Amino acid sequence: MRDIQILETPLNTQSCHDAVADPAAGGIVVFVGVVRNQTKSRKVVQLVFESYVPMALKEIDKIADTLYQKWGILHVSIHHRIGVLEIGEIPVIIAVSTPHRQAAFEACQYAIDTLKKTVPIWKKEIFENGTVWVSAHP
Amino acid sequence: MRDIQILETPLNTQSCHDAVADPAAGGIVVFVGVVRNQTKSRKVVQLVFESYVPMALKEIDKIADTLYQKWGILHVSIHHRIGVLEIGEIPVIIAVSTPHRQAAFEACQYAIDTLKKTVPIWKKEIFENGTVWVSAHP
Amino acid sequence: MKIKLVTFGIAKEIIGAPECNLEVKVPCNIGDLKQILMTQYQEFKKLQSIKFAINENYQEDHFLLHEGDEVVIIPPVSGG
Amino acid sequence: MKIKLVTFGIAKEIIGAPECNLEVKVPCNIGDLKQILMTQYQEFKKLQSIKFAINENYQEDHFLLHEGDEVVIIPPVSGG
Numbered sequence: 001m002r003d004i005q006i007l008e009t010p011l012n013t014q015s016c017h018d019a020v021a022d023p024a025a026g027g028i029v030v031f032v033g034v035v036r037n038q039t040k041s042r043k044v045v046q047l048v049f050e051s052y053v054p055m056a057l058k059e060i061d062k063i064a065d066t067l068y069q070k071w072g073i074l075h076v077s078i079h080h081r082i083g084v085l086e087i088g089e090i091p092v093i094i095a096v097s098t099p100h101r102q103a104a105f106e107a108c109q110y111a112i113d114t115l116k117k118t119v120p121i122w123k124k125e126i127f128e129n130g131t132v133w134v135s136a137h138p
Numbered sequence: 139m140r141d142i143q144i145l146e147t148p149l150n151t152q153s154c155h156d157a158v159a160d161p162a163a164g165g166i167v168v169f170v171g172v173v174r175n176q177t178k179s180r181k182v183v184q185l186v187f188e189s190y191v192p193m194a195l196k197e198i199d200k201i202a203d204t205l206y207q208k209w210g211i212l213h214v215s216i217h218h219r220i221g222v223l224e225i226g227e228i229p230v231i232i233a234v235s236t237p238h239r240q241a242a243f244e245a246c247q248y249a250i251d252t253l254k255k256t257v258p259i260w261k262k263e264i265f266e267n268g269t270v271w272v273s274a275h276p
Numbered sequence: 277m278k279i280k281l282v283t284f285g286i287a288k289e290i291i292g293a294p295e296c297n298l299e300v301k302v303p304c305n306i307g308d309l310k311q312i313l314m315t316q317y318q319e320f321k322k323l324q325s326i327k328f329a330i331n332e333n334y335q336e337d338h339f340l341l342h343e344g345d346e347v348v349i350i351p352p353v354s355g356g
Numbered sequence: 357m358k359i360k361l362v363t364f365g366i367a368k369e370i371i372g373a374p375e376c377n378l379e380v381k382v383p384c385n386i387g388d389l390k391q392i393l394m395t396q397y398q399e400f401k402k403l404q405s406i407k408f409a410i411n412e413n414y415q416e417d418h419f420l421l422h423e424g425d426e427v428v429i430i431p432p433v434s435g436g
Contacts, residue, residue: 013151013155014151014152017151017152021172022172023172023173023174023175024175025174026171026172027169027171028169028172029167029168029246030151030155030167030168030169030170031166031168031239031243032165032168033164033165033239034159034160034161034164034165034166035161036163036164037162038162050284050285051355052282052284052332054332055329055333055348056355058332058333080356087161088159091356092355092356101169101171101250104169105169105246105247108243109243112356116354116356117353118334119356120284120329120350120353120355121353121356122286122351122353122355123354124285133285133286133354134354135352136286136351136352137323171436187435188365190362190364190412190428190430192412193412193413193428196412196413218435218436253435253436254436255433256433257433258409258430258433258435259434259435259436260364260365260366260433260435261434271366271431271434272434273404273433274365274366274404274434275402275403275404276404
């Protein structure tokens with residue numbers, strides 16, 4: 001099962017967990033990103049996520065390919081949300097199931113690290129007195 | 139929040155996730171153990187988990203201490219089930235939240251690795267033609 | 277020849293529109309396009325990086341553009 | 357002196373009961389107790405390891421036992 005979605009509605013941890021559950025799985029690792037209430041001690045009010053959706057799905061699909069090839073995973077579920085998010089809401093969930101747990105940790109961490117580098121999704125932080133496109137400038 | 143429980147009823151991934159959610163968390167990592175349908179190609183029918191409960195809670199508490207001290211985690215939730223489990227059911231869930239995601243992965247992995255070494259819980263695999271206390275013999 | 281630019285994130289704010297047409301000399305590769313944009317829009321020089329995608333795939337500097345190509349400007353991503 | 361043994365997992369099957377009393381000479385430490393058990397119950401020799409807990413804490417070989425101590429036999433754990 002390869003469950004890749006970009007959604008405009010709230011994400012759900014249980015859904016991603018259930019998508020990768022399997023009697024042959026020894027372990028499931030789930031990473032849940034959360035919108036933090038501050039960046040470098042500046043108070044974040046809201047976040048806006050924007051995506052070039054067809055390419056983002058394609059890039060996430062490449063990540064999934066690597067998980068199957070390199071870590072022999074059983075299933076993967078990657079959901080990313082776009083639109084306006086409030087503090088504490090979930091922009092991303094990645095769930096991976098594998099026969100042995102070590103591979104699940106490694107694969108899940110690779111997936112989130114790579115997603116943050118290659119997938120065309122952009123985050124704008126809204127502060128009380130301004131906005132910033134995250135990572136845009138050095 | 140330090141949510142440590144040994145339960146005789148089915149575990150729930152969402153509960154552990156919710157127990158560690160926090161607006162100051164940048165990431166949550168959840169490990170979910172699953173009862174596999176085979177061990178070394180021998181078909182497992184059921185599993186029985188037994189525990190020396192008061193000491194198990196104490197040992198899990200020591201693991202939680204280390205997570206706070208070494209990885210500066212925000213919250214941890216560790217649920218372990220005992221009794222009879224069917225294939226695909228969940229014996230253990232560990233959820234950890236941290237300000238930055240790398241620490242959550244490391245802390246969660248340390249917790250499950252250590253739990254398997256130090257916490258007085260024993261697993262008996264029931265096969266079609268016999269039973270085995272896991273790890274008892276070399 | 278004419279190419280179409282599509283923008284997201286901070287690139288959309290720099291260009292001032294989600295898409296626009298651009299007249300470029302032939303031949304023109306991605307590297308040339310990057311230079312043209314940095315000259316026309318100084319703000320692009322301040323970005324950490326700038327990449328380009330065609331047909332939903334990243335393309336390198338040497339990739340040659342053709343009349344009517346739709347080029348997506350990919351400023352530094354920050355998903356997750 | 358008399359000590360109480362409490363067992364779990366495979367140790368319970370080897371001893372044949374969840375708890376029992378044992379008469380030991382004074383002085384007797386955890387290491388001595390381990391030897392006594394391995395002599396009385398050969399099956400303990402086949403285990404990967406065997407540990408002991410008193411007051412819900414692991415104790416090493418040199419730990420000295422006292423009359424009435426409740427000693428929990430901890431065969432190799434396999435939780436998770």
